[in-house]
Amino acid sequence: MTSVVSAAVFAGLLGMAGEAAAEATVTVLDFNDLDGWAEDDHQAAFDAFRATCPDMDDLDWQSLCGYATTDPDPRMFFELLFRPVLIEDGAPGLFTGYFEPELNGSRQRTDRFRYPLYAMPREARKTDLWYSRRQIINGRLLEGRGLEIAWVDDPVELFFLQIQGSGRVHLPGGDKLRVGYAGANGHSYRSIGKELVRRGIYAAHQVSAEVIKNWVRRNPVAGRELLFHNPSYVFFREVSEVPAHKGPLGAMNRSVTPMRSIAVDPDFVPLGAPVWVEKDGAQPLRRLMIAQDTGSAIKGAQRADVFFGTGDVAGRAAGKLKDPGRMVVLLPIQRAFAMAPDGTP
Template sequence: MSHALLGAIVMAVFAMTLPTKAAEPTHELLRFDELSGWKEDDHQAALTAFLETCGDVDGEDWSALCSLAKTQPSARTFFELFFRPVLIKDGNPALFTGYFEPELSGSMTRTGRYRYPLYRRPPEAQGLWLSRRQIEESNALQGRGLEICWVDDPVEVFFLQIQGSGRIRLTNGEILRVGYGGANGHTYQSIGQELVRRGVYRAHQVSAQVIQNWVRRNPVDGVELLRHNPSYVFFRRLRDLPEEKGPLGAMNRSVTPMRTVAVDPNYVPLGAPIWVEKRGSGAFNRLMIAQDTGSAIKGAQRADIFYGSGDGAGREAGKVRDPGRMVVLLPIQVAFQLVPEDAG
């Protein structure tokens, strides 16, 4: 999606607070001793995640640092010597949410249980195409050989489209990986916000699990609720992605649980290290890497944390909606171009 994880990507399903119009971004140079908990983090884990994508970051400064990182230097020393922390603000408060890679049960053939398909993108779905309602009511995708596989729950299909990628555990025990394969061009509309608008729930009550349960309890109204979101996501099969690796992010490289964040690339360069100070339940301070984007991830202080794969990761990700602070680590020369040293 750019989310390869739509957007991530993205538990925007229950995002209730829309950012105000962003102000011109400001940049403040910080010291590493101003980063809460910096010394206590596992910097080697962050360096390993950094290496996954650093070769794809444009710019001579980044290229040189990636080459150096491949020599396996002392991780903390590497970041402290060659980067500077830059706090970027746009007038909106920091907001952290979580996303994950779902795991669904499925089959390569349609059966009585497995009858809800995951579709490849049809060739005519370019730009703005049919809405979710139009696709479903006209059966525009059926009988055309576009099915990748079949799963057993239409609600899971919807949420897989929100996440943009996932694992399908087939009846023979094999794992099929799918990733974002395009969309119909319609803007995502939050069904969580719609439930709040209808008075079904209050904003603080809404989570992905709550929405799923409500749709299953109300099958007729549930279908209509899902169609409130006109966006429809198609998939592609990921044949060369090992089972032990994370799903592909916006940089077309595997993301790492609890070390990858999705960011707004208008403010944060993809591939950059990000110091995350997440508050609220399960607070932590951690060096992560900006390796993904998401349709709901907008703003200089907005990030989506990748929690991993499967139901457990989904439960954890679905609870995250927390304040805090994120600080971008930029190569020294890049940082000083944004913030002259005597202004930091």
């Protein structure tokens, strides 16, 4: 049951405001086509789904969310009301990982804590494209404007905090400050890992977040220049009201769940939708996850970032993940059937 859907029609079928980046091939599957479906913990996926389901606006999603509040059997809920839809845009499936980093910092600048986390300046909100990372840092465009949320002690960790989009800052005395994504300067993300491979410094299979960090620290001058290769610059906001036991806020402004939340490209996957993940590689994963976040590097129908949790252990695991596979979106049953060639099951 496969069809090719134009960008405009595709966007309409998914109930999106925007249009998909390109024509997509859509295949409506059966739950028997999902490898490992019966063995998953459907209750864990159901709990994550309910965290953001009330924020979905379309009527069919609202109806599903209303039924979810009656505490149905989780597996029955998904199998009865959804159909698996494989959406492909010609690019191979790719899974990476992200996490919530923890940094050391202070609310006041000191000799140790001198690298600032900035709130978004007003003028950057009024344009699609603001100054680049190099221009912001070298030009000291934000200094002395009262936009500093905190200062940290490591510019490399700050760079990776911007990539992750949220994190926790350990303050002197034991307090913690939590920050979340507030916006960016509009420049496209460029991978410094790919740049190291292009320069012949590492082979692709050698690159991880820890490898990159260590190289930048060993080569401070060249390392600083390498960070400028990524012109994207992220601004933050304080979100310390989020309870410590909950994950950071995702794109739906709700906490994401370790190993149940993924970041996706919303041009292809509706935010809040369940997504069946079949990740291959050294540690295969078969799991129902929820599309609750986005990322500047997450582009394409078969591209996802798995949220691993908070701290160094989660960070090391997330930084190593770069595996192939496929992802299958679970859509409300009538919406899925509308994508079939003849509009029928």
